[in-house]
Amino acid sequence: MPEQVLWGMEVFLNGLMAGVLYALVALGFVLIFKASGIFNFSQGVMALFAALTLVGIMEGQVPFSHLINAALGTDVHHFGWHVPAFAAILLTMGVMVLLAWAVNQFIFRHLVGQEPIILFMATIGLAYFLEGFGDIMWGSDIKKLDVGLPQGINGMIDEVTYNIFGYGFFIDNLDIWATVIAALLVIVLTIYSQYSKQGRALRAVADDHQAALSVGISLKFIWVLVWSIAGFVALVAGIMWGTKSGVQFSLSLIALKALPVLMLGGFTSIPGAIVGGLIIGVGEKLFEFLVGSMIGGATENWFAYVLALIFLVFRPQGLFGEKIIERV
Amino acid sequence: MNQMTEEGYVTEDGRTIGGKLMEMKHISLRFGGVKAITDISFDIREGEIRAIIGPNGAGKSSMLNVVSGFYVPQEGEVWFRGEKRPQMRPYEVARQGIARTFQNIALFEGMSVLDNVMTGRLTHMQTGIAAQALWKGKAEREEVENREFVEKIIDFLEIQAIRKTPVANLPYGMKKRVELARALAAEPKLLLLDEPMAGMNVEEKEDMSRFVLDVNDEFGTTIALIEHDMGVVMDLSDRVVVMDYGKKIGDGTPDEVRNNQDVIDAYLGVSHD
Numbered sequence: 262m263p264e265q266v267l268w269g270m271e272v273f274l275n276g277l278m279a280g281v282l283y284a285l286v287a288l289g290f291v292l293i294f295k296a297s298g299i300f301n302f303s304q305g306v307m308a309l310f311a312a313l314t315l316v317g318i319m320e321g322q323v324p325f326s327h328l329i330n331a332a333l334g335t336d337v338h339h340f341g342w343h344v345p346a347f348a349a350i351l352l353t354m355g356v357m358v359l360l361a362w363a364v365n366q367f368i369f370r371h372l373v374g375q376e377p378i379i380l381f382m383a384t385i386g387l388a389y390f391l392e393g394f395g396d397i398m399w400g401s402d403i404k405k406l407d408v409g410l411p412q413g414i415n416g417m418i419d420e421v422t423y424n425i426f427g428y429g430f431f432i433d434n435l436d437i438w439a440t441v442i443a444a445l446l447v448i449v450l451t452i453y454s455q456y457s458k459q460g461r462a463l464r465a466v467a468d469d470h471q472a473a474l475s476v477g478i479s480l481k482f483i484w485v486l487v488w489s490i491a492g493f494v495a496l497v498a499g500i501m502w503g504t505k506s507g508v509q510f511s512l513s514l515i516a517l518k519a520l521p522v523l524m525l526g527g528f529t530s531i532p533g534a535i536v537g538g539l540i541i542g543v544g545e546k547l548f549e550f551l552v553g554s555m556i557g558g559a560t561e562n563w564f565a566y567v568l569a570l571i572f573l574v575f576r577p578q579g580l581f582g583e584k585i586i587e588r589v
Numbered sequence: 590m591n592q593m594t595e596e597g598y599v600t601e602d603g604r605t606i607g608g609k610l611m612e613m614k615h616i617s618l619r620f621g622g623v624k625a626i627t628d629i630s631f632d633i634r635e636g637e638i639r640a641i642i643g644p645n646g647a648g649k650s651s652m653l654n655v656v657s658g659f660y661v662p663q664e665g666e667v668w669f670r671g672e673k674r675p676q677m678r679p680y681e682v683a684r685q686g687i688a689r690t691f692q693n694i695a696l697f698e699g700m701s702v703l704d705n706v707m708t709g710r711l712t713h714m715q716t717g718i719a720a721q722a723l724w725k726g727k728a729e730r731e732e733v734e735n736r737e738f739v740e741k742i743i744d745f746l747e748i749q750a751i752r753k754t755p756v757a758n759l760p761y762g763m764k765k766r767v768e769l770a771r772a773l774a775a776e777p778k779l780l781l782l783d784e785p786m787a788g789m790n791v792e793e794k795e796d797m798s799r800f801v802l803d804v805n806d807e808f809g810t811t812i813a814l815i816e817h818d819m820g821v822v823m824d825l826s827d828r829v830v831v832m833d834y835g836k837k838i839g840d841g842t843p844d845e846v847r848n849n850q851d852v853i854d855a856y857l858g859v860s861h862d
């Protein structure tokens with residue numbers, strides 16, 4: 262097989278893996294949007310915040326140490342202990358649940374029944390608040406995150422492909438793990454939403470608030486639940502991205518790639534988020550590989566958005582979105 | 590009706606009605622300058638079918654919304670099962686055993702009929718999130734039990750044929766029936782129906798009337814219903830509250846109400862559909 266084709270195949274596979282991470286963030290958007298009609302601009306920052314918190318807890322960092330030191334004239338930074346990854350992940354999840362509660366209690370509870378654009382603006386405010394808050398709490402330096410996920414080239418794939426094609430594919434172990442974990446997450450979420458009591462309540466709230474109230478569902482509980490689940494998805498995405506490229510501010514920017522993913526997949530569809538993520542991941546890597554060098558490179562910055570734009574023109578509801586029919 | 594006492598009374602068709610299940614005391618409700626309800630009191634007895642009638646805009650739906658917690662009156666008290674009810678959110682009222690339907694149908698359009706009716710069982714499901722994840726057996730048993738009950742309701746209302754149909758695809762009359770099924774699935778102490786027969790054809794109205802009577806008869810459910818159609822009200826209800834411009838202008842058996850001059854005036858003075 263010609264070398265170009267093999268490289269292309271390798272790029273394709275790597276694109277799939279990158280797409281999984283886009284899909285994870287997009288999934289967080291879809292969950293909240295479906296349940297509450299809120300387009301949560303802060304989903305990416307939530308992933309960043311989750312990752313920052315996780316590193317902070319694992320490293321035994323003193324939260325708000327900057328503030329504390331400035332106010333008290335002390336010089337504390339670390340507790341001097343390390344928390345095992347698993348315990349730290351549980352603790353971080355606790356923080357995300359608290360965040361979910363606070364977001365509902367202090368923001369969205371007061372905005373019930375407002376226009377979607379107002380809710381959207383509120384999430385933009387939340388995004389910037391959370392970014393600053395994460396900064397003050399854990400500091401703004403780039404942090405390394407290692408929860409024990411294997412990283413580096415997968416030897417087996419390298420060997421097998423070398424034996425078949427005479428060219429070893431470079432596939433990162435971390436990407437393989439990310440794919441497996443994301444797939445598990447989607448399966449669990451789907452089963453939970455289809456078959457559990459809370460899942461049914463969640464779908465009910467997404468469908469009709471009045472009717473949901475009339476069958477005894479507490480909207481507040483469901484909203485905190487949904488934001489907690491979104492926080493959990495953000496945590497998973499934050500762990501993957503953070504392990505891959507360090508926990509840093511740019512993480513929340515990468516998360517914006519979820520927007521074109523959603524335009525492709527539809528804002529209300531969980532399978533849509535997955536497929537959209539994979540298409541964007543593969544598309545932008547292949548495009549860069551095939552066309553990038555001819556037009557000066559760096560196409561990954563804009564490819565996803567342009568693809569989404571073209572898509573919007575032909576199928577505004579996305580691949581899996583519900584068809585929009587004007588009622589007259 | 591023979592003698593009405595605190596303990597109850599016996600209806601014309603020989604059913605024994607109990608004491609006060611719900612009592613509204615001096616309820617007033619305003620929306621800005623609009624007085625939707627002005628100082629209304631009435632009670633609903635255990636086991637009876639109680640109707641609220643009156644011209645459009647009289648405040649009937651508002652009253653039902655007060656009972657179900659959707660509206661909070663500025664004045665007045667709500668008593669349920671002998672106790673004064675503190676201010677409650679609608680979902681808390683639902684958990685107390687008060688189920689309702691809406692004048693403009695509020696179903697989960699994206700779900701199947703079966704799923705819609707299953708949501709009516711939510712108040713009967715105990716298993717929490719953690720237990721559901723960790724202890725699948727209990728959650729599953731609960732699901733099966735509730736599912737059996739829901740199938741009974743579905744048979745009862747004769748909607749087996751559309752069990753799996755998405756609600757959005759159903760005709761209006763069927764939607765009304767599914768909404769009733771969902772309310773019944775909650776095994777309510779008190780069932781509130783806001784114009785259950787509005788917009789139906791004669792045949793559908795007859796079916797719905799039969800279901801209302803059967804529910805009351807077979808499950809002993811206390812029912813409060815709003816209805817426009819005088820004929821239907823007279824056939825179904827044991828006692829009637831008549832409202833006009835937010836005030837109560839009559840209260841009694843269908844016969845008493847029919848011969849009440851204020852009621853006749855209100856009904857003649859306002860055009861109807």
Ligand SMILES: Nc1ncnc2c1ncn2[C@@H]1O[C@H](COP(=O)(O)OP(=O)(O)O)[C@@H](O)[C@H]1O
Nearest residue numbers: 620623625643644645646647648649650651652
């Ligand atoms: N949510 C609301 N906001 C403002 N006004 C309302 C609201 N609900 C009802 N009203 C007003 O209260 C009055 C009674 O309405 P309603 O209870 O719906 O009457 P009915 O059910 O007897 O036709 C009407 O004037 C109506 O406009």
Ligand SMILES: [Mg+2]
Nearest residue numbers: 649650651692
């Ligand atoms: Mg009404």
